[in-house]
Amino acid sequence: MSEPRIxxxxxxxxxxxxxxxxxxxxxxxxxxxxxxxxGPFLDALAQQFTVYAPEHPGTSPGEPEAIxxxxxxxxxxxxxxxxxxxxxxxxxxxxxxxxxxxxxxxxAALRPARVRRLALLDPIGLWxxxxxxVNWMLLGPAEMAAHVFDKPDGVAARxxxxxxxxxxxxxxxxTRLTWAMGSTGKFIWPIPDKGLKKRIHRVGAPALxxxxxxxxxxxxxxxxxxxxxxxxxxxEVVPGxxxxxHLEQPEATARVxxxxxxx
Amino acid sequence: xxVSAFHLMPHRELPPDFExxxxxxxxxxxxxxxxxxxxxxxxxxxxxxxxLFAARAGFDGVCTNEHHxxxxxxxxxxxxxxxxxAKQTNGLDVAIVQMxxxxxxxxxxxxxxxxxxxLDCISGGRxxxxxxxxxxxxxxxxxxxxxxxxxxxxxxxxxxxxxxxxAKEIFAWNGKYFQLGQVNLWPRPVQEPHPPVxxxxxxxxxxxxxxxDHNVCYCFLSYxxxxxxxxxxxxxxxxxxxxxxxxxxxxxxxxQLVAVSETDxxxxxxxxxxxxxxxxxxxxxxxQWFAPPGNxxxxxxxAANRNPVRRAEDPKTxxxxxxVNKGYVIAGSPATVRERLVEEVIKRxxxxxxxxxxxxxxxPHELTLKNTELLAREVLPGLRDIWDDKGxxxxxxxxxxxxxxxxxxxxx
Numbered sequence: 001m002s003e004p005r006i007x008x009x010x011x012x013x014x015x016x017x018x019x020x021x022x023x024x025x026x027x028x029x030x031x032x033x034x035x036x037x038x039g040p041f042l043d044a045l046a047q048q049f050t051v052y053a054p055e056h057p058g059t060s061p062g063e064p065e066a067i068x069x070x071x072x073x074x075x076x077x078x079x080x081x082x083x084x085x086x087x088x089x090x091x092x093x094x095x096x097x098x099x100x101x102x103x104x105x106x107x108a109a110l111r112p113a114r115v116r117r118l119a120l121l122d123p124i125g126l127w128x129x130x131x132x133x134v135n136w137m138l139l140g141p142a143e144m145a146a147h148v149f150d151k152p153d154g155v156a157a158r159x160x161x162x163x164x165x166x167x168x169x170x171x172x173x174x175t176r177l178t179w180a181m182g183s184t185g186k187f188i189w190p191i192p193d194k195g196l197k198k199r200i201h202r203v204g205a206p207a208l209x210x211x212x213x214x215x216x217x218x219x220x221x222x223x224x225x226x227x228x229x230x231x232x233x234x235x236e237v238v239p240g241x242x243x244x245x246h247l248e249q250p251e252a253t254a255r256v257x258x259x260x261x262x263x
Numbered sequence: 264x265x266v267s268a269f270h271l272m273p274h275r276e277l278p279p280d281f282e283x284x285x286x287x288x289x290x291x292x293x294x295x296x297x298x299x300x301x302x303x304x305x306x307x308x309x310x311x312x313x314x315l316f317a318a319r320a321g322f323d324g325v326c327t328n329e330h331h332x333x334x335x336x337x338x339x340x341x342x343x344x345x346x347x348x349a350k351q352t353n354g355l356d357v358a359i360v361q362m363x364x365x366x367x368x369x370x371x372x373x374x375x376x377x378x379x380x381x382l383d384c385i386s387g388g389r390x391x392x393x394x395x396x397x398x399x400x401x402x403x404x405x406x407x408x409x410x411x412x413x414x415x416x417x418x419x420x421x422x423x424x425x426x427x428x429x430a431k432e433i434f435a436w437n438g439k440y441f442q443l444g445q446v447n448l449w450p451r452p453v454q455e456p457h458p459p460v461x462x463x464x465x466x467x468x469x470x471x472x473x474x475x476d477h478n479v480c481y482c483f484l485s486y487x488x489x490x491x492x493x494x495x496x497x498x499x500x501x502x503x504x505x506x507x508x509x510x511x512x513x514x515x516x517x518x519q520l521v522a523v524s525e526t527d528x529x530x531x532x533x534x535x536x537x538x539x540x541x542x543x544x545x546x547x548x549x550x551q552w553f554a555p556p557g558n559x560x561x562x563x564x565x566a567a568n569r570n571p572v573r574r575a576e577d578p579k580t581x582x583x584x585x586x587v588n589k590g591y592v593i594a595g596s597p598a599t600v601r602e603r604l605v606e607e608v609i610k611r612x613x614x615x616x617x618x619x620x621x622x623x624x625x626x627p628h629e630l631t632l633k634n635t636e637l638l639a640r641e642v643l644p645g646l647r648d649i650w651d652d653k654g655x656x657x658x659x660x661x662x663x664x665x666x667x668x669x670x671x672x673x674x675x
Contacts, residue, residue, distance in 0.1 A: 137410075140550070141551075171569045172568075175561070179561060180556075182410060182556035183557070185411070186409055189407070189409040190404075
């Protein structure tokens with residue numbers, strides 16, 4: 001993979017670091033609350049598409065304070081709009097995970113004509129009284145792994161949560177993870193319902209909802225809720241996965257997502 | 264030296280298996296299972312009586328504080344308590360130390376300036392204005408403030424309150440978090456240009472900078488005692504030195520748990536179970552709630568992750584003797600307590616404004632009065648003049664009260 005590109009937006013104050021790989025139609029991937037992991041899922045997509053994976057402001061190495069330039073969800077949506085503009089992605093397919101899936105919906109609601117397809121992996125952004133989304137930011141490390149992953153001791157869980165033995169590396173890893181949750185949590189605290197329900201009708205693109213069968217953060221009831229509010233949506237459930245199917249079952253998830261994006 | 268009596272207003276009768284049955288003392292303890300409103304009314308009245316007793320017995324100040332949704336200390340409005348204390352102590356040389364009304368959860372924050380103005384008027388200029396950031400459990404979990412905005416919101420509210428007290432003209436406040444077209448505070452405080460300001464903290468390096476930049480009294484509120492606090496307080500004094508400020512001990516405050524009885528042995532009999540109740544039940548909070556993601560700024564977060572051993576000790580594994588030996592609690596005979604306060608706390612930490620927690624956990628009313636009375640009569644006289652020979656002025660204390668406190672019980 002070539003060096004990430006730096007694309008500055010927001011009067012030059014937000015330097016988006018964008019990983020780009022592959023060839024073919026443009027797909028942008030928006031990561032979730034724990035930062036960007038480039039792994040087998042994105043590699044698989046990059047075999048068929050040109051994948052653009054920006055890092056959420058504040059989560060790029062050496063730029064923790066960039067998040068202070070983005071005050072509100074409205075600011076953040078416009079930052080992404082400027083990013084798509086700067087990358088000249090007029091017709092783009094969006095894939096988002098969790099918080100990133102909420103942002104994909106927001107971006108698609110802002111400028112419906114720009115987004116051709118929308119794949120949402122365990123999205124947040126709506127709220128059901130009877131099935132509250134668990135606030136992962138209040139969980140201890142062990143509980144968090146057990147909530148995000150079907151197998152809290154599995155490879156994917158360890159890749160995200162294991163702390164390197166070297167003290168300095170360990171401190172940096174813990175800081176990166178916490179800061180990523182804080183930088184994304186800024187836009188959804190304390191309840192991840194910031195008005196998407198009032199805007200989601202604007203999304204015109206066909207949508208695929210991918211749900212980890214054992215998602216213990218965002219109950220399956222939300223799959224139906226999203227599907228009911230989008231014009232054209234269907235649901236795929238991935239067995240053997242929790243809240244992050246693209247990390248726990250990368251091949252299976254890439255298969256359903258790629259098939260959807262190609263149709 | 265100024266010594267104030269501090270009270271949390273805890274639930275005094277939690278069930279013995281509380282910490283095993285419930286996940287947290289804060290945010291989630293079920294009221295219906297654990298509390299009774301009439302009994303809680305008794306707690307509030309005891310609390311007021313205990314603080315008034317301390318004021319009359321000779322303490323220099325009485326402290327209340329604000330917390331929400333918990334059984335650890337539940338004065339959601341410290342100013343309701345402070346108002347009673349201000350009225351009832353008129354005529355005594357006692358400061359009303361509000362530690363205090365939480366800035367980031369008070370909207371608009373000029374409400375803090377107004378209510379403190381009222382307290383300063385009612386007390387005739389005896390208010391110490393604590394301007395706390397608030398704990399993450401209160402501010403982020405109970406009151407829904409976004410962790411990453413907590414500190415910035417605090418700083419804006421702080422500036423607004425200070426300006427509202429002092430501005431001679433009506434002004435417009437066009438802030439990021441608060442917009443007010445015409446700020447014109449009624450009432451203004453008696454003390455000019457404004458009441459002394461104390462900022463409580465828990466060792467975050469960004470608060471050291473804030474306290475020194477704003478020339479306020481930094482108060483370290485710790486339950487792990489002076490030995491555990493020494494690294495933190497040394498860090499604070501380093502910042503004071505680096506900024507070229509004078510090492511005036513009155514620019515620091517410290518909270519210490521104390522339990523006095525006739526002898527060291529009697530102290531264990533009197534206070535042992537109450538101290539354990541406090542550390543085992545009242546501090547029963549999931550550790551990650553003290554720092555939800557974004558609450559610590561990046562620099563403090565990285566610093567904390569680089570020194571992860573600081574709070575490795577789990578108080579639930581400790582017993583009364585451990586708490587005393589390690590200095591979490593200073594307990595024993597008047598002589599023992601006096602000596603440890605002087606050496607371990609006041610001199611070691613270089614502190615001029617000392618706060619003593621006079622009521623600990625399940626400590627009942629009568630025992631709290633005993634503790635308070637022994638402190639005032641046997642301990643305080645030995646602390647009073649500690650910094651006097653150095654000639655430091657306590658700029659962070661109401662001007663009219665900076666002289667020596669009248670003898671116990673004597674009216675002004």
